[in-house]
Amino acid sequence: MGRVIPRDSLVGMVGGPLVWTVHFLLIYVFTAVACAFRFADVTFLGTSIVNSLMVIATLLAVAVIGWLGWLAWGRYRRAGGPERTDDPLLSRHQFFSLVALLLCVLSAIGVVYEGIPLLMLPACG
Structure with a gap:
């Protein structure tokens, strides 16, 4: 079975912020x-x-970002995790995977932060 997202793909690294951006645009335009x-x-x-x-939409965005983060965590573990390596290719895989994981965490926090007012405020107030 092939990879869902290639190891060094830009989509793999910015997938979380991309979902965050689409969610932000969706909730404000729809409202x-x-x-x-x-x-x-x-x-x-x-x-x-x-x-x-x-x-x-917020729950769906958090679920997609969580899935992307889980994929990034798996790529990070397969690249050796926190173990230091002298192989530049493996080191690059570790870096990209860790950055993707941290961007997913940041994006999930952003989506949750955007979703909090939905629970407290009326749509058109």
């Missing part, structure tokens, strides 16, 4: 459109449908 067309007043099971959809 603006919902407020402009009075769609934000619609409720489902006692909660605003806009906030409910945005919470689902």
Whole structure:
């Protein structure tokens, strides 16, 4: 079975921030459109449908970033983890994998931080 994301792929390194960016764009554009067309007043099971959809989008983004982080952790472990090596190719794999993992952690924190107001504030307030 082939790799899901190639070892030195740029997508593998910036996948987490890319998901964070798409999530950020999605929640703000969707909320603006919902407020402009009075769609934000619609409720489902006692909660605003806009906030409910945005919470689902936030959970989905965190799940995708978690999966990308898990892949980066696996690549980091296969490259030798924290063990120092003199092989430049292996050292580069370790570096890219660790940077990808740390960017996924940062991106997950950012997505959660963006999602907190969805639980406390109305969509169009």
